[in-house]
Amino acid sequence: MIIIKIIKKNSFKLALLIGLVCFSQNINVVDIFSSENSPIVYDDINCLEFDSNNHIWIGTSQGLSIFNFENNEWYNFDSNLSIAPWCCENNLEIMSLEWADEINTMFVGTNSGIISYSNSFSDITFSEENWEINIGSECSANNNIINTILYDDRIWAGGTDGLCVQFFQGKEEWSLFNTQTGFFSNNYKSIKKNTNNGLIGIGTMNGGLITYNGEFINYYSENSGILDNSILDLAFDLNDNIIVTSPQAGLGILTNSGNWIWLNTVNSNIISNSLKNVIVDGNNSVWITTLQDGISQYYNNNFYNYNTDNSSLTDNEINCLIVDNEENLWLGTKNSGLIRTETFYSNISEESLDEYQMNFKKNGIIISSQSCGHLNIFDISGKLLHNYDFLDGESEISTQGFKPGFYLVKVIIKGSVSTIKFIKS
Numbered sequence: 001m002i003i004i005k006i007i008k009k010n011s012f013k014l015a016l017l018i019g020l021v022c023f024s025q026n027i028n029v030v031d032i033f034s035s036e037n038s039p040i041v042y043d044d045i046n047c048l049e050f051d052s053n054n055h056i057w058i059g060t061s062q063g064l065s066i067f068n069f070e071n072n073e074w075y076n077f078d079s080n081l082s083i084a085p086w087c088c089e090n091n092l093e094i095m096s097l098e099w100a101d102e103i104n105t106m107f108v109g110t111n112s113g114i115i116s117y118s119n120s121f122s123d124i125t126f127s128e129e130n131w132e133i134n135i136g137s138e139c140s141a142n143n144n145i146i147n148t149i150l151y152d153d154r155i156w157a158g159g160t161d162g163l164c165v166q167f168f169q170g171k172e173e174w175s176l177f178n179t180q181t182g183f184f185s186n187n188y189k190s191i192k193k194n195t196n197n198g199l200i201g202i203g204t205m206n207g208g209l210i211t212y213n214g215e216f217i218n219y220y221s222e223n224s225g226i227l228d229n230s231i232l233d234l235a236f237d238l239n240d241n242i243i244v245t246s247p248q249a250g251l252g253i254l255t256n257s258g259n260w261i262w263l264n265t266v267n268s269n270i271i272s273n274s275l276k277n278v279i280v281d282g283n284n285s286v287w288i289t290t291l292q293d294g295i296s297q298y299y300n301n302n303f304y305n306y307n308t309d310n311s312s313l314t315d316n317e318i319n320c321l322i323v324d325n326e327e328n329l330w331l332g333t334k335n336s337g338l339i340r341t342e343t344f345y346s347n348i349s350e351e352s353l354d355e356y357q358m359n360f361k362k363n364g365i366i367i368s369s370q371s372c373g374h375l376n377i378f379d380i381s382g383k384l385l386h387n388y389d390f391l392d393g394e395s396e397i398s399t400q401g402f403k404p405g406f407y408l409v410k411v412i413i414k415g416s417v418s419t420i421k422f423i424k425s
Contacts (some may be wrong), residue, residue: 002009005304012319027142027311027312027313027329027341027342027343027412028312028341028342028343029311029312029313029314029339029340029341030328030337030340030341031077031338031339032314032336032339032340033067033335033337033338033339033340034289034336034337034338035337038044038074038337039058039062039065039074039076039080040058040060040065040067040074040076040337040338041058041062041063041065041076042060042061042062042063042065042078043060043255043335043336043337044060044061044062044319044333044334044335045058045059045060045095045319045320045332045333045334045337046059046060046061046093046096046319046320046332046336047059047094047095047096047097047109047319047320047332048097048320048321048322048330048332048338049097049098049099049106049322050322050324051099051102051106051393052099052104053068053122054068054069054070054324054325055067055068055069055124056069056322056324056330056338057097057099057106057333057337058332059092059094059095059096059097060093060399061093061094061106062078062079062091062093062322063076063077063078063086063091063092064077064078064092064094064108065077066124067338068124069122069170069340073283075124075126077126078092079091079092079412080090081126083126083127083128083131084128084131084133085115085131085133088247090112092110092111092112092115093110093111094108094109094110094397095109095110095111095145095146095147095148096108096109096146096147096148096149097109097149098149098150098151100151102151102153102395103118103151104118104119104120105117105118105151106118107135107148107149107151107155109146109147109148109157110145110146111144111145111146112136112143112144113130113133113135113136113137113142113143113144114134114135114136114146114149114155114157115131115133115134115135116131116132116135116140117130117131117265118130118132128136135155136155136157136164136166136174139157139162139164139174139175139176140161140162140176141157141159141160141161141162141163141164141176141178142157142159142164142174144159144160144161145159145160146158146159147159147160147187147188147189147190148188148189148190148191148203149191149199150191150192150193152193152200153167154166154167154168154298156191156200156202158187158188158189158190158191158202159187160186160187161178161186162176162186162188163176163177163178163183163188163191163202163270164176164177165177167292181203183207183210183216184204184206184207184208184218184220184229185204185205185207185208186207187204187205187206187207188202188203188204188205189203189204189205189230189231189232189233190202190203190231190232190233190234192234192235194236194242195236195238196236196240197213197240198213199212199213199236199240199353200213201211201212201236201242201244202232203231203232203234203244203264204229204230204231205230205235206229206230207220207229207230207295208220208224208226208229209226209231209234209242209244209254211242215416218294219254224260225259225260226252226260227246227249227250227252227260227262228246228247228248228249228252230246230247230248231244231245231246231252232245232246232247232275232276232277232278233245233276233278234278235278235279235280235286236280237280237284237286238280238284238389239256239284240256241253241255241256242254243252243278243280243286244278245275245276245277245278245288246273246275247274247275247276247291248273248274249262249264249273250262250263250264250265250268250273250275251263251264251270251275251278251286251288253268264305265271265378268303269305270288270296270298270303270304271290271293271294271296271303271305271307272290272291272292272293272296274290274291274292275288275289275290275291276288276289276290276318276319277289277293277318277319277320277321279321279322279323280344281323281327282323282327283299283327283328283406284299284406285297285298285299285343285406286299287321287323287329288299289318289319289320289321289331290316290318290345291317292306292316292317293305293307293316294306294308294313294316294318295307295313295318295321295331296313297343299405299406300379300403300405300406313331313339314333314336314339315331315333315334315335315336315339316331317333317334317335318331318333318334319332319333320332320336327343328340328341328342328343329341329342329343338420355369355370355371355373355413355414356368356369356371356373356411356413357369358409358411358420360422362425363399363400364396364397364398364399365377365396365397365399365422366395366396366397366407367390367394367395367396367397367411368393368394368395369390369392369395369413370392371392371413371414372389372390372391372392372413372414373389373390373413373414374387374388374389374390374411374412374413375387375388375389375390375397375409375410375411375412376388376405376409376410376412377397377399377408377409377410378407378408378409378410379406379407379408379419385402399424402424403424404423404424405423405424406421406422406423407421407422407423407424408420408421409421409422
């Protein structure tokens, strides 16, 4: 028997976070891969995922592309192929992707159920032996549109007819959750796991937010501080807060203490209340896609909004996004294909010039240099906070007034430049 625990409505009031400002800055679009300049199978992209070999998998509304960016190699899987499950008249729309590193398998959610690709080698092959189709077909919801997949020693598959979970009540069995089993929705939009504590979050259409950590807990407008019962996506930040996006109420934050905070166009400078996707990068910066107004970045209580009017973006409809291991942001668009951008802290050099050494203290930076030079300190938005000319020998720069967060230090000596990132705790 599955127990759904209902959270009692708390009295926590919406808090306006101070210091919410919007700086006009640019993210650097460095590559655009569309059907006009690349072999990508289609320009309307629904989902993105990296495998362990750093191939980016691109799920489109007309098939799948796999891109080896380092070697500029493309592999397309669509109705032009004669192998199952891509052959013949059925042109699969790819709705979701999940890489399961433990079993070296990519799970692919389509408009006709779940398929998977397994290969112990780094190369991509077109052999039917690598593909498995009709995964979990014994759970009726898995025969329909698969909006989202999570692998956590078992498959969690969210579709338009319910939530299917593998091995939940018994080995080799599938469990179905929907309105008939006590949930508030049959339409599941996002399933994510917090790797810090194992908590699983589930976003639904009109059914609120569901979490699972041994028992299901449902956050709904009638029993919690949630403002919109449609949660299109969710992510966990480094402090174990749950960040959710809604199509009407803006950005929601369920704090690790159990309180709700909502940020929208009324109490912040976020560009839109109609939000779609959300991810948290390695610097605890939150990236959010809007339904039609580009993307927003939330960091240190600040929103930075990017669209076709104020940045080098080529499309305001961003369907999905992912961050690679060099902090580059990849965007899947509605009309313009795949975009790779460099953020302000992408590809930051961690190497120091031979002529100096730098040490970071709690409230200061110590630089020891054989020559005189110049030092700049920037915050995450690219705003210059400090200019400092130093002489040869040892110098100390105070960071006493800096708030906890991520910063960049640029050092210029004899025309050579290096940039180092540091976090003030």
